[in-house]
Amino acid sequence: xxxxxxxxxxxxxxxxxxxxxxxxxxxxxxxxxxxxxxxxxxxxxxxxxxxxxxxxxxxxxxxxxxxxxxxxxxxxxxxxxxxxxxxxxxxxxxxxxxxxxxxxxxxxxxxxxxxxxxxxxxxxxxxxxxxxxxxxxxxxxxxxxxxxxxxxxxxxxxxxxxxxxxxxxxxxxxxxxxxxxxxxxxxxxxxxxxxxxxxxxxxxxxxxxxxxxxxxxxxxxxxxxxxxxxxxxxxxxxxxxxxxxxxxxxxxxxxxxxxxxxxxxxxxxxxxxxxxxxxxxxxxxxxxxxx
Amino acid sequence: xxxxxxxxxxxxxxxxxxxxxxxxxxxxxxxxxxxxxxxxxxxxxxxxxxxxxxxxxxxxxxxxxxxxxxxxxxxxxxxxxxxxxxxxxxxxxxxxxxxxxxxxxxxxxxxxxxxxxxxxxxxxxxxxxxxxxxxxxxxxxxxxxxxxxxxxxxxxxxxxxxxxxxxxxxxxxxxxxxxxxxxxxxxxxxxxxxxxxxxxxxxxxxxxxxxxxxxxxxxxxxxxxxxxxxxxxxxxxxxxxxxxxxxxxxxxxxxxxxxxxxxxxxxxxxxxxxxxxxxxxxxxxxxxxxxxxxxxxxxxxxxxxxxxxxxxxxxxxxxxxxxxxxxxxxxxxxxxxxxxxxxxxxxxxxxxxxxxx
Numbered sequence: 001x002x003x004x005x006x007x008x009x010x011x012x013x014x015x016x017x018x019x020x021x022x023x024x025x026x027x028x029x030x031x032x033x034x035x036x037x038x039x040x041x042x043x044x045x046x047x048x049x050x051x052x053x054x055x056x057x058x059x060x061x062x063x064x065x066x067x068x069x070x071x072x073x074x075x076x077x078x079x080x081x082x083x084x085x086x087x088x089x090x091x092x093x094x095x096x097x098x099x100x101x102x103x104x105x106x107x108x109x110x111x112x113x114x115x116x117x118x119x120x121x122x123x124x125x126x127x128x129x130x131x132x133x134x135x136x137x138x139x140x141x142x143x144x145x146x147x148x149x150x151x152x153x154x155x156x157x158x159x160x161x162x163x164x165x166x167x168x169x170x171x172x173x174x175x176x177x178x179x180x181x182x183x184x185x186x187x188x189x190x191x192x193x194x195x196x197x198x199x200x201x202x203x204x205x206x207x208x209x210x211x212x213x214x215x216x217x218x219x220x221x222x223x224x225x226x227x228x229x230x231x232x233x234x235x236x237x238x239x240x241x242x243x244x245x246x247x248x249x250x251x252x253x254x255x256x257x258x259x260x261x262x263x264x265x266x267x268x269x270x271x272x273x274x275x276x277x278x279x280x281x282x283x284x285x286x287x288x289x290x291x
Numbered sequence: 292x293x294x295x296x297x298x299x300x301x302x303x304x305x306x307x308x309x310x311x312x313x314x315x316x317x318x319x320x321x322x323x324x325x326x327x328x329x330x331x332x333x334x335x336x337x338x339x340x341x342x343x344x345x346x347x348x349x350x351x352x353x354x355x356x357x358x359x360x361x362x363x364x365x366x367x368x369x370x371x372x373x374x375x376x377x378x379x380x381x382x383x384x385x386x387x388x389x390x391x392x393x394x395x396x397x398x399x400x401x402x403x404x405x406x407x408x409x410x411x412x413x414x415x416x417x418x419x420x421x422x423x424x425x426x427x428x429x430x431x432x433x434x435x436x437x438x439x440x441x442x443x444x445x446x447x448x449x450x451x452x453x454x455x456x457x458x459x460x461x462x463x464x465x466x467x468x469x470x471x472x473x474x475x476x477x478x479x480x481x482x483x484x485x486x487x488x489x490x491x492x493x494x495x496x497x498x499x500x501x502x503x504x505x506x507x508x509x510x511x512x513x514x515x516x517x518x519x520x521x522x523x524x525x526x527x528x529x530x531x532x533x534x535x536x537x538x539x540x541x542x543x544x545x546x547x548x549x550x551x552x553x554x555x556x557x558x559x560x561x562x563x564x565x566x567x568x569x570x571x572x573x574x575x576x577x578x579x580x581x582x583x584x585x586x587x588x589x590x591x592x593x594x595x596x597x598x599x600x601x602x603x604x605x606x607x608x609x610x611x612x613x614x615x616x617x618x619x620x621x622x623x624x625x626x627x628x629x630x631x632x633x634x635x636x637x638x639x640x641x642x643x644x645x646x647x648x
Contacts, residue, residue, distance in 0.1 A: 182347055183380035185367045187445065188397030197393075201384050 027261070033254035042248035052255035061239070065259070068235040071150060071225075072218035075157035079214045080207055082158070083165025087206075090166070091173035102170065106163045113160060117227050120156050121147060124228070148230030156224040161214040168210030172203040205275060212271045216264045236260050295322040298481050299344070299449060304353035304363075305505075306339050313339040315505035316353070321449075321483060326475050328492035329485045331502035332528070337485045340502070341451050344483065345374040357448060368397070373442040377453040379434050381426040387437050388413070388422040394445045412444040415477065432463050439471075443478055452484040456491065468494050489529045493517065501525050523646040526569055533575070534567045535609045536648065544568040544645055548608045553584045554643025565648040570638050572602070572617040578626065579637025586637040589614060591630055596620075605634060 034052050037045040055061060090101045108116055123129050124147040131143040146152055176199065184194040222237030229235070236256060243253030299321040306314040314336040321327045329337040342348040343355065346367030355363040362370055373394070382390050388409060395405040413419050416436040426434060435455065442450055455471065456464045472495055475482045486492050492499045493513045500510040501521075509521035520526035527534075535552055537544040539560045543553040544567070552568040560566055570585075579586055589607035596602075601623040604613040616636060618628075628634060 177378060177380060179376045179378050179380035180382060182345075182367070183374075183376055183382070183441075184393070185347075186345060186374045187394035187441065188368045189393075190368060193397065198382055 030254045030257055033251055034258050036251045038249045038251050044250055049251075052252045053259075055252060056255050056259045061256070064236055064239055065263075068219050068237075069263075071153055071235060072157070072215050072221075075154045075161070075218045076211050076214045078154065079158045079162050079165045080169075080211050083162050083210060084169045084203075084207060086162075087166045087169035087173050090170055091176070098174065102167070105166045108159075109163050113223065114227075116160060117156055117224055120152065120159065120228055124152050124155075147228065150229070152228040153225050153234060156228045157214070157218045157221060160224065161217055164213040164217075165207075165210035168213065169203060169206040172206040173199075176202060208271055208274060212267055216267055219263065220260050295325070297321070298323045298358065299483075300354075300356040300359075301340070301344075302354040302356060304340070304343065304350045304355060306336075306343060306348060307351045312505050314343070314350075317502070317505075317507045318353075319500055319507060319510050321481060322498075324479055324481055325497040326472065326482045326495055327484070328496035328499035329483065329502060330489060330492045330499050330528075331487065333487055334504075335502040336505040337487075337502050338453065339505075341374070341453055341483070341485045344449070345372060345451055346370050371448040372451060373445050373447040373449075374451040374453065375438045375442045375455055377455075377457055379426075379438040379458075381434060381437055381441070383426050386423050386425060387418060387429070390426070390437055391418075391441045391444050394441060398445070408444055412440045415474070416440040416443075431458055431460075432467065435459065435467065439474070443474070443480065446478075447480060449481050449483060452482060454486055455484060456486075456488075464491070471495060493529070501528065503528075520644065520646075523567060523569075523648070526644060526646060531572050531615055532569045533572060533610070533614045534569050534612070536565070536567050538562075539564050539566045539645070543640070543643070546609045550587065550609060552609075552643060553640040554645050555640070556645050560645065560647060567646050567648055569644050569646065570642050572615040574642035575614065575616045575636050575638045577603075577616065577618055577622070577628065578635055583637035584640050585643065586635060588633060588635050591628055591632045591634055594628070594630055603628065603634075605636060607636070 033044070035048055035050070037047050037049050037051075039045045056065075086105060090098055090105065093101055121128070125131070126143045126145065126147070128147070130146065134144070180198055180202070181194050184198045185191070189197065219235070220237050221235065222241050225231075225234035225238055226241075229238075237260075240253050240256045240260065243249045243256060247253075297320045301317055301319050301321075303316050303318050304314060305312065305316050317336075317340065329340060331337045339348060343350050343363070346362075346365060346369075350363050353363070354361045357370070357372070362372075382393065385393070391409050391412060392405050395408060400408075410419075413422055416439060418433065418436055418440060421429060421433055421437075426437065429437065435458070439452075439455070452471075456467050459467060468491060471482070471484075484492070484495065496513055498510065498512050499516060501508045501516065503524055509516055509525050516525065517529055520529060520532075523534075526532045535544065535546050537546040537552070539556055539562050540551065541556070541562060543551050543556065545551050546568075554568055556566075576583070587607045587609050589605040591603055592606050592613055593604040594601060595604075598620070600620060601618045603616040603618065605616055606613045614636065
């Protein structure tokens with residue numbers, strides 16, 4: 001009876017089976033695909049090659065990666081600033097109102113992603129709500145071109161992922177002992193210094209979690225750039241989509257997808273490492289306190 | 292001795308939260324270098340008063356004069372007043388040294404001076420070995436000393452302490468009470484401590500104020516408050532008191548059973564009104580001498596041995612509640628009593644206090 005499976009590994013089994021069947025195996029297949037050649041008339045020619053990966057670093061495609069990273073980074077920054085402020089306001093509200101405010105902050109989540117994104121088309125359209133509003137205020141010039149711009153894509157991403165940031169930042173903010181801020185004020189710090197030196201450092205884990213979420217979901221996104229960007233190769237997600245469904249170059253699409261996954265893994269690992277260091281500190285602290 | 296100087300004058304201060312009056316027209320003076328206690332049951336307004344002194348609440352009415360200057364509306368970071376929080380409120384992401392340095396950094400002092408002042412206070416509070424630890428690596432007593440050091444290093448005119456010993460166990464509390472007094476003497480800073488523990492304020496305070504329902508009941512030395520409580524509530528709240536309900540006569544109170552308790556009747560009480568005569572447990576003697584004016588007999592219901600003394604519950608015809616009597620262990624050894632015994636109790640009229648019912 002040496003290797004009797006423990007209860008916890010039994011409990012983990014369904015999740016492991018699920019992950020293996022629907023994540024690991026498909027990913028492995030896509031990875032394998034990336035090492036083959038594209039057939040002359042589409043399809044796949046099963047000869048080993050690395051040139052698909054070489055093509056990823058072609059300035060044309062590397063440029064799209066960089067652009068995607070820039071768009072995702074900008075969206076992340078804006079979402080963190082707005083989301084943190086909102087979470088701060090909610091955490092500062094009277095206790096009984098906080099769940100209500102959180103509910104409203106997360107409310108858009110209950111509707112379909114596509115519908116939410118289409119709503120922005122209605123807003124940003126040349127004769128959309130914003131233009132009509134401007135006209136109502138007496139604006140008579142050409143309607144501003146807002147839809148099908150990088151700004152529209154960023155706005156769509158921020159809007160869709162903001163609730164993640166609010167939830168991620170609200171958790172540490174609501175747990176923060178209000179006496180810490182008072183102690184800082186008492187010791188002579190202004191409200192601004194108190195925020196910078198006490199509140200912000202103690203809520204950084206929430207910001208990091210929210211930011212990683214927005215960045216990872218944004219950089220690989222293809223629905224929002226397709227609908228609000230209008231262009232063809234706005235972001236990597238669209239590029240991958242096109243390789244598989246339009247250009248019929250599955251091996252190159254697979255290589256692009258793998259590169260994207262690698263970027264996401266790097267970001268997630270960096271965050272996990274940071275979080276681990278923070279909790280490792282705590283574990284070490286608890287250990288030496290006993291000694 | 293020179294006349295003690297008033298450091299802080301609380302002048303008719305009130306604080307309302309909506310329709311609730313937390314502090315109701317309190318006036319009191321706190322003197323330079325004294326150890327002052329604000330004492331009262333929870334909800335008496337002592338914490339609100341303390342928070343107004345720290346600057347976290349603004350009085351609805353009245354003035355708070357520090358060195359003669361009204362600071363009632365000065366923000367907390369602009370007052371020479373520091374507060375030691377009940378939760379200690381140590382910054383969890385900073386080391387002990389960083390916690391203690393924080394306040395001096397806010398004053399923009401040169402790094403060298405910060406270092407030497409922090410070193411000095413860490414030495415005084417015996418925290419040098421823990422300087423690089425994070426708060427979570429400290430015991431309760433150590434955290435308490437860091438909170439104290441962090442407030443003291445600023446050399447405030449006034450140090451406020453909110454239930455500073457509340458989180459410590461009983462034995463450590465006793466040690467820290469003396470430690471706080473020693474420190475206060477050493478640094479020469481005025482301490483105002485908030486506590487609900489009457490024993491704690493008796494031990495530590497030079498003077499204390501007893502609060503109830505937002506009002507000041509009495510402000511005096513622990514000795515005076517213990518021996519001459521202003522009213523029945525104070526008498527009951529501070530220490531232990533035996534009460535005999537009855538009617539006022541010229542030279543005392545007549546209990547329900549007709550027995551007369553001799554004692555000095557306050558001028559405000561006219562004969563015939565309801566009142567209580569009271570006496571402290573340690574003023575009652577078992578088997579009193581013949582000439583003792585106030586006496587009664589009773590049955591011992593319970594005994595509690597406390598090491599230093601023996602506490603007896605004695606059922607008497609004078610009051611519905613049993614009398615509490617404290618006998619030194621020494622005396623108890625000489626003349627042992629046990630549960631069920633008939634005993635005689637006696638006390639002097641000088642030890643009797645009479646209050647309105």
